Amino acid sequence: PSIHPSHLFPFPFRRPPFDSMDAAVERLKTGFEKFKTEVYDKKPDFFEPLKAGQAPKYMVFACADSRVCPSVTLGLEPGEAFTIRNIANMVPSYCKNKYAGVGSAIEYAVCALKVEVIVVIGHSRCGGIKALLSLKDGADDSFHFVEDWVRIGFPAKKKVQTECASMPFDDQCTVLEKEAVNVSLQNLLTYPFVKEGVSNGTLKLVGGHYDF
């Protein structure tokens, strides 16, 4: 079995399932072999020093969406960017109890790796942002986790609903994708080691939006 190009199938597209677990694993092995022979073995001067350690200049927050890997969209090479991916590339405010995943990554990147730039990059057609905009005040959550997570961006949703009330839903989503990045950039400053780095001029915060 092979990966089928999606345009061969009618919309709404459901790609055919893997014939077996073996096929799914084979595809990963093939992908790794391709990387090994076409990339890794061809660039020893590049990969050899990386064996000993990493010294990335960037920390990148990107969405988990399969279409927006920042190594691909920003052309980042191995060793360049310490990368976190989650739904809607959200950075929550500092909270030891609720957000150790994001907190530990920021802490390690800033304090141990001493990255120079933190990038938060959103993207078009983001399902997480759409879910955020679709939240109904007062209604029960329909997911175990998803609404609770995207609510991190609630201040952005409020802003968009206030300032863009007459826009169509899709256009509001586009604005929200960017405003949610702004909320995440603000939230970064609630981490004392980030705030300190920004004050010292040793750390910069950058926001972006990938429109595909």
Add this chain to the structure above:
Amino acid sequence: MLEMDPAVERLKTGFEKFKTEVYDQKPDLFEPLKAHQSPKYMVFACADSRVCPSVTLGLEPGEAFTVRNIAAMVPCYCKNKHTGVGSAIEYAVCALKVEFIVVIGHSRCGGIKALLNLKDGADDTFHFVEDWVRIGYPARKKVKDECSEMPFEEQCGVLEKEAVNVSLQNLSTYPFVKEAVAN
């Protein structure tokens, strides 16, 4: 001006290169992706700059819904402490209907090293890092018990793999994962 900052310029250049050398060259791949994604895989990988799974596993845009965190950890289901990972698994399994969840660790993992270095009873030195890597504690215990003769670096090598096993076990604490695996 931030716009002229070399660090920002490098990102713009990288994007331009992607646009002209990849995106514009493959309209058959990218056009359908504009409408929606239907990845077959969900991948957990470490945030380490050297191990992006798109690169190491040759995964193309649209193939894998990807979460990256320190040490590629999957914690147990917990609505209070772990909404980040929980929401990603939930979305991948329930909304995107991925068929395969991959957890991939790597050599020389700093998070795994931190896990092995934890001193029982000592205060945490970081705000967050020790607390996060403690997700892998059962693996650490196993390695300390079964590999006590090994040098530290070799123990790390084993722990990198045993921590993946803990994450795989933890995946089944999510009812939607357990159900889909059973089905």
